[in-house]
Amino acid sequence: MTKIICTACSAELESEAKFCPDCGVRIPIPVPTAPRPQTYQAPPPQAAAPIFTAAAPVSVIAKPAENNVQLSVFGYVLTMLALSVPIIGIILAFVWAFGAKTNRARKNYCRAVLIISGMFLLLAIIGFVANYSALIQLIKLLLE
Numbered sequence: 001m002t003k004i005i006c007t008a009c010s011a012e013l014e015s016e017a018k019f020c021p022d023c024g025v026r027i028p029i030p031v032p033t034a035p036r037p038q039t040y041q042a043p044p045p046q047a048a049a050p051i052f053t054a055a056a057p058v059s060v061i062a063k064p065a066e067n068n069v070q071l072s073v074f075g076y077v078l079t080m081l082a083l084s085v086p087i088i089g090i091i092l093a094f095v096w097a098f099g100a101k102t103n104r105a106r107k108n109y110c111r112a113v114l115i116i117s118g119m120f121l122l123l124a125i126i127g128f129v130a131n132y133s134a135l136i137q138l139i140k141l142l143l144e
Contacts, residue, residue: 071105079106083113093117 002015008025083089097110
């Protein structure tokens with residue numbers, strides 16, 4: 001067993017002792033100290049050789065920032081007006097929705113327009129088929 005020294009009378013004590021048997025002073029419980037975490041020290045700056053990759057040209061790497069520019073209210077209004085033209089609007093919706101060089105906000109807007117238009121087209125077809133079959137039933141009933 002390890003021995004400790006009383007801070008008041010310098011008597012030698014057992015390590016489990018809470019009070020000194022000679023002077024009666026309370027022995028402070030030694031708190032185990034955890035090793036302090038080492039702080040990260042950045043390595044000194046070194047001159048590094050430039051890294052060249054053949055993955056993509058520099059012009060392609062710089063382009064995506066232009067596609068992420070927020071679309072203004074005027075941009076949304078012009079997009080809506082362009083999509084309202086009958087045949088050209090459908091073509092523009094597909095070009096803007098799936099084009100590579102289109103603004104991201106306009107691309108997402110055109111995709112949403114195409115999804116909603118597809119749902120309305122599907123509902124119109126279902127309604128037409130239901131009404132047409134009801135009309136055929138009515139004609140058969142009247143001819144009998």
